Amino acid sequence: xxxxxxxxxxxxxxxxxxxxxxxxxxxxxxxxxxxxxxxxxxxxxxxxxxxxxxxxxxxxxxxxxxxxxxxxxxxxxxx
Numbered sequence: 001x002x003x004x005x006x007x008x009x010x011x012x013x014x015x016x017x018x019x020x021x022x023x024x025x026x027x028x029x030x031x032x033x034x035x036x037x038x039x040x041x042x043x044x045x046x047x048x049x050x051x052x053x054x055x056x057x058x059x060x061x062x063x064x065x066x067x068x069x070x071x072x073x074x075x076x077x078x079x
Contacts, residue, residue: 006066017057
């Protein structure tokens with residue numbers, strides 16, 4: 001199954017954890033602007049960042065984005 005990334009859910013995960021964006025940035029030694037770019041969908045999180053963020057917030061990497069599934073088209077066989 002193929003997935004596309006939808007909306008970044010970092011803001012929601014921060015709310016769930018009770019941590020602010022500034023606190024997360026400080027813990028991970030990131031600039032808050034970098035995290036804001038993820039939240040605003042201006043940048044996609046690199047995998048290493050997503051793993052660090054998910055571990056810090058106590059969630060799964062897949063919980064950081066809406067995942068949109070796209071099923072491959074099935075070719076019909078004409079006989």
